[in-house]
Amino acid sequence: MPIILGIESSCDDTSAAICINGKICSNVIANQLIHKHYGGVVPELASRVHQQNIVPVVHQAISIAKVHKNDIDAIAFTRGPGLLGSLLVGTSFAKGFALANTIPLIEVNHMQAHILAHFIDEPKPSFPFLCLTVSGGHTQIVLVKDYFDMEIVGQTTDDAAGEAFDKTAKILGLPYPGGPLIDKYAAEGDHLAFKFPEPQIPGLDFSFSGLKTSILYFVRDELKKNPGFLENRINDVCASVQHRIVTILLNKLKKAARQFQISDIAIAGGVSANSGLRKSLLEVAGENNWNVFIPKFEYCTDNAAMIAMAGYYKFLKSDFVSQEVAPMARMVF
Template identity: 75%
Template sequence: MPIILAIESSCDETSASVCADGAILSNVIANQTIHEAYGGVVPELASRVHQQNIVPAVQQALLNAKVSKNDIDAVAFTRGPGLLGSLLVGVSFAKAFALARKLPLIEVNHMQAHILAHFIADVKPQFPFLCLTVSGGHTQIVLVKDYFDMEVIGQTLDDAAGEAMDKTSKILGLPYPGGPLIDKNARNGNPDAYKFPEPQIPGFDFSFSGLKTSILYFIRDNVAKNPEFIEQNMADICASVEKRIATILLNKLKAAATQYGIKDIALAGGVSANTGLREGLTALGKQQGWNVFIPKFEYCTDNAAMIAIAGYHKFLKNDFVDQSVAPLARMPM
């Protein structure tokens, strides 16, 4: 029964998890509030806070799992993609821990791990399945043929869906992080109050830069007529933006599922925590006769449990790396 310690530090969450024979025993996430003052993640500050958080996070993960460092059989870590300084902290800690304990090292692709988070649950998708992976920097439709045999069949040509939500929140004057606040406001709004354009991109690829621009001009023009427009219509604006982003994503996913004839459909990534997207996929799944899989909220945002489950399946294949491994800001699927 392999016991794996997993480390995640790709952006601004420092996370540690312990996995025993494929079961998650602990999942500790230390968030960084320092970025709120800047309206976004400051890479240099993120890496410094990771250095402060990583030892306490690992200690708490071991404590919650009721295991000691002597029980660990391997160390899994996020190699990339992500912020290089943030990744460096996690990779360095994993290498040092493994070297000191003479343990094997397991590198994990952050985006693959988001998809493999579905294998934490008791009910799992069957291969092959399609996964809509939506995070702050990535928007992809992935054909998942096996645990580590994944093909990106559609991706954003410019901005990601998460970036569109973040930009909208800034336009509306919402504090960082704005995505959850858009979601919260949207719950009280009319999603059909305002109409925003849907980009006409061939195939399964996405584009959100035009949508961001249309939202900017829409707000600018209406505020010019009524300075109180945002405050008076915040819920409806958020609901309408959220609906348009969700329909862009789901229309592409529906087209991909139809072409590939696949019924097992999964959702992953930080934006998969968005209520409108989750509800939209669930409704579309019932309409299309899909088997829909959505992770628990704690496994949607960046977390080490998904690194642990990916590391577990790599451990079974004896897929290890040596101490020369280095972080990669860009790491293909």
Template identity: 75%
Template sequence: MAIILGIESSCDETSAAVCIDGKIGSNIIANQTIHEKYGGVVPELASRAHQQNIIPVVETAIATAGIHKKDIDAVAFTRGPGLLGSLIVGTAFAKSFALARNLPLIDINHMQAHILAHFIDDNKPEFPFLCLTVSGGHTQIVLVKDYFDMEVVGQTNDDAAGEAFDKTAKILELPYPGGPLIDKYAREGNPTFAFPEPQIPGYDFSFSGLKTAILYFIRDKRKVDEDFVKNNMADICASVQHRIVTILLNKVIKAARDHNIDQVAIAGGVSANSGLRTALTETAAQRGWKVFIPKFEYCTDNAAMIAIAGYYKYLAGDFTGQDAAPLARMRM
């Protein structure tokens, strides 16, 4: 039996999880509300909050899983990508815990972990499959050939899809985090306003132009009617969400066709978006795909995905040393 302690601290969630023989025994997440008044994550405040949260979060994860510290076989931690200060806290804790108990260390690529979250539950994809990983910092189409054999076939040339949601929310003067609020309003509206789709060759994305188009659209409408946003919030959000989702899925459709893939998954924080989940399900039905959508608790940053990735690395004997340093940028 292999018991893996997973540590996640790449951004503003402090999380710890326990994986017992490939099954998640606990997944504890401490969110940081301090960033709300700033309208975005403040890196220095995030790292300080991680320092406060990490010990109680780990203790709770171990207790919830019904194990003792002496039962743990290895410690897996997010090495990158992410905010460097936040990563330092998680990395330092994982290394100290492992050193104190003479346990092997397992470093995990945060983006690979999002994809491997699909192997937590019983409905697992088969290799090869495509995974659309979408978050506030990343937008990628990944060809997944094996647990740790992944090829990024498409990615954003500038901004991420999650950032497009968040920046739109700021333009609409919605509180942080704004992405989920756009999703909420979108469910009550209709995509009546047309926003442009970038014409980027291949499987790559671009969202900077879309953000600019939304900014100018709202600015011009407010010049004529200062209450335009308030009176049309639902339809604006539905229109923005519709365009972002179609941009994402049009690229996935092309990649799936060109690579002859009929298994498609989504991962990352934006995979919690109801519009994306619904559109992917409908597209899968039309095209005969088998689709994989993670539970909401495994969409945002969490340690369960770190623990399950650590479990597969543990089985492969793929360990790292105490000299492992966190990496703000880390290749797939």
């Protein structure tokens, strides 16, 4: 009955979780509100706050799970991808904890962990399945053949979907983090009010840079004509932007499902918490007879539960790393 401590520190959330025999027993997340003042994550500040948060967060996770640190059989940590300074804090803590307690060290790919979050709760997808992973830094369609046999079959050629949401929010004058605010305003707007272009990218790849430029010019031109445009129509703008981003994602996902003849479809990553994406995915699933898997909200954003779960499956394979392991800001499957 292995007990795994998971550590997540890839960006600005410090998180720790305990997994006992494949079941998540605690998942503690400390957010960093300081970045709101700067309109985005400041890497140096993020790493400093991680140093302040990591010990109390780990202590709380262990306490909630009602275990002792000496009971832990292995520690899993996010090696990458992410902000290097933030990753260094989590990696250094994990290495020190493993060394002090004479337990194995398990490295975890952050994006793989997002996918493996689907194995925290029932129902769980069956292999093979397709997973759309969407976050602030990544947009990928992944063919998942086994727990660690994954193939990226489509990905963004420039910006990520999450970045498109956040940059749009900045254009609209919304505070950081703006993605959830666009989702909130979109719920009250008309998604057909304004039409934004869909990039014509061949295959299963994505592109969002052109869409961001289109939104920027649209808002600029409308404000020239009417300075009160955003004040009066922000709900409609948010709904129209969200609708376009979601349709771009789902059109590629439908194409991938047809290409690989797979009907088990999952979404993961921070943007998978978007209510518009969730609602549209369920509608498309009904039209195409898909079995859809959507994680709970707490497992969509960055969290250590997914790291601990990935660590559990690696522990079963005795897939450990040495103390010489170093974090990687860019890390592929």
